[in-house]
C-alpha cells in the first residue's frame with residue numbers, strides 16, 4: 001500500500017464535505033459527527049466513560065478489512081481466559097468512572113458462556129452499567145440474541161460488512177429490532193463495499209435501525225496486505241495511526257445519500273483519528 005496523502009490534505013477534504021451538509025452535530029472531541037442524536041453507547045463513548053471488553057479473538061468471519069489478528073477454531077484458546085481476567089481486574093479498578101462496557105471480540109457470540117459470566121460480575125459490581133455488543137451477525141438467531149436480552153443488554157451493533165451485506169444477516173438485524181432498544185449497523189467505510197452498503201440502506205430504514213455508524217478504516221499490520229487502495233498517516237510518534245484514504249470521504253457520500261432519501265436513522269462519522277475500534 002502506498003501512503004502518498006497527508007493528514008492535512010485529508011482533513012481539508014473532509015471539512016469541505018462537512019460544509020455541504022447543514023445541521024451536522026459535532027460531539028465531544030469531534031470524534032463523532034452525526035446527522036442526529038446518538039445512541040447511548042456513542043454518547044458514553046464521546047464522554048470516554050467506557051471500557052472495551054474483548055471476550056476473545058476467535059471469529060467465524062474473515063473480513064479483508066479486519067485490523068485485528070483473529071483466528072478461526074472450533075474451541076476458544078484457553079489463554080484467553082487470562083486476558084478476560086485482566087480486563088475484569090481493570091474494570092474493578094476503573095468502575096467508578098465507567099458508564100458503559102463495549103463487548104467485543106473476535107466474535108462475542110462465540111463466547112456466550114464467558115460473556116454471561118463477565119457481564120454478571122460487572123453488573124453485580126456496578127448496577128445500571130450500560131452494555132452493548134458488537135457482532136458480525138452470523139450467529140444472531142433467537143437463541144443467541146435471547147441470551148443477550150435476558151442479561152439486560154440494551155444495544156446490539158451489527159457489522160454487516162463482515163458478510164458482505166448478506167440477506168441472512170439483514171434478517172438477523174430485523175430479528176434484533178424486535179428484541180432490543182437500540183439496534184445499530186456499524187461498518188467500516190470501505191470504498192470497495194460502497195455499492196453493497198448503499199444497496200441495503202432502504203431495507204435498514206424499513207427495519208428501523210437507530211443508527212448507521214461508519215468507521216474510518218484503520219490500517220494495521222493485520223490488514224495492510226489485504227486492503228485495496230492507498231493509505232495516509234494520522235498523528236505522530238506513539239499517537240500515530242494509519243487509515244485508508246477515501247474511507248472518510250465515502251462516509252460523507254453515504255451520509256448525503258441517506259439525507260437525500262430522508263432515512264430516519266442517524267448516520268455517524270466515527271472518526272478513528274481520535275478513536276477507533278471494530279468488532
Ligand code: SF4
Pocket residue numbers: 059060061062063065066067068070105106107135136159162278279
Ligand atoms: S472485523 Fe469483526 S467480524 Fe470481521 S474478522 Fe474481524 S473480528 Fe471478525
